[in-house]
Amino acid sequence: MNVLVVNAGSSSLKLSVLGEDDAVLAQRHVERWDGTADLDLVLPPVHAVGHRVVHGGTRFTAPVVITPDVRREIAALTDLAPLHQPRALAGIDAAQALFPDVPHVACFDTAFHRTLPAAAATYALPSTWRDRWDLRRYGFHGLSHAYASRRAVELAGGGSRVVTCHLGAGCSLAAVHDGRSVDTTMGFTPLAGLPMATRSGDLDPGLLLHLLNHLTADELADGLTHHSGLVGLSGHADLRDVHTAAARGANAHLALDVFTHRLRQGIAAMTASLGGLDLLVFTGGIGEHDQRLRAAAVANLEFLGVGVDPTLNRGNLPVDSRISPAGASVGVWVIRAREDVEIAEGTRTACSITIPKHG
Incomplete structure (x- = not known):
């Protein structure tokens, strides 16, 4: 089929x-x-x-x-x-x-996060608002998180507590326990969570209310969606260009610092939601190809048992590679994004067609 x-x-x-x-x-x-x-x-x-x-x-x-x-x-x-x-x-x-x-x-993409517990999915807003407008944390990149977490567990030979890092133009993390999403960084919309190529990520709601004194709602939405994140900090939306510019300008260096700071925070937060960590997974365009970002992301996370082997953590990795040192308590993996596999399996399921096993 x-x-x-x-x-x-x-x-x-x-x-x-x-x-x-x-x-x-x-x-x-x-x-x-x-x-x-x-x-x-x-x-x-x-x-x-x-x-x-x-x-x-x-x-x-x-x-x-x-x-x-x-x-x-x-x-x-x-x-x-x-x-x-x-x-x-x-x-x-x-x-x-x-x-x-x-x-x-x-x-x-939201379907994988349907298993979020109420404590992770619920916003501290009036119940009348939540009920009337279905206000909750939905989460995104679910097709990628589902595949990457499952594939890493297969390759590692086990592991019930997995943090997946989907890093590309859009970025999000997920905490996956026994194959089920229990927490994630994106929220009601794909604008929340980590800073991204052009999206702001999480902000103080009071800051947004303040900006509405100076901007229209459309101007604010456009700025948060298209002109924030890496491009707002450095003028470059592509992390490769940010690396190139970092040696020449403080703004680009700041963009890297902000991005990695928030990424480390997110990994630690997802680990807390899991009560520990067995596998850390990088996927997406940045996650798969930027060894400098991967090394920076795990810096100062030694207390979680996380680290990478500089020899293994290199460019042009073989597909689906472990980059953590031998014997490390936490396996760190780079998994090729295969949303297509997840979509094909979902399509066969919906069509009541037998699903062949994937490799």
């Missing part, structure tokens, strides 16, 4: 066809996608299509076959993920135009 996986980003479109045992049969990455179905695709036979959708709200806690009603409900969540939800809808529309005769399935 071949599954076409559609991952529509804020500007790009990633397509992959996964066959039996999740072998990649074809791939296509459109860097600048205009949302149309004119993709000039040459693909092997496709029997189902799986779509990454960032926000599922309280309604969608598992993969679901897309019907007109489901599409409308996904669209109604756009205010909660304005960068991502419209692009997912565009991907759904384009793929349905190209493959109208196969089932299409939505797989939600």
Whole structure:
């Protein structure tokens, strides 16, 4: 059973066809996608299509076959993920135009975090507000956290307490206990948590109220979403450019310091939610490729048993590698992001198709 996986980003479109045992049969990455179905695709036979959708709200806690009603409900969540939800809808529309005769399935980044305990998911807000507007911590990057945590446990031969670090243009951490998410850094929207490429991460709500005395709500939203994070601190959204600039300018150096400081805080907080740590996992574009960031992230976390071997923690790592010293109490792993595997499995589940084991 071949599954076409559609991952529509804020500007790009990633397509992959996964066959039996999740072998990649074809791939296509459109860097600048205009949302149309004119993709000039040459693909092997496709029997189902799986779509990454960032926000599922309280309604969608598992993969679901897309019907007109489901599409409308996904669209109604756009205010909660304005960068991502419209692009997912565009991907759904384009793929349905190209493959109208196969089932299409939505797989939600929020679904993995449906297991958050009330203590982690609940905001200290009036209950009337929480009930009326479904105000809670949803969490995001769930497809990535689910795969990375499971894959690390498989490779390590066990480990019930896992902290996963999805680090890319968007960044979040998750505390995973026996395969279930019990805490995460993102919240009601993907704007919360760690500083990111252009997003602010967590801020004092009083600071936001103060800014509303000087900015409109739209100006504030635009600034927090597009002009904050690394780009706000250094002028560079790409961490590779921040590294290059750090030696020449204090602002870029500060950006690295702020990013790693908050990352260390987050790892320690997720470990506290787990009551200890067996495995620490880095994934995503930064997590997989930036050995300097990985080394900086674990600095001063020796008290948790975390460390990396400088020889193992290098560039051009083999896929799915351990980088902690031999005999370390906590295994530190770099796991290739494979949201496509998670989406393909979810698609087969929703279509009641037997799921082959992945490697």
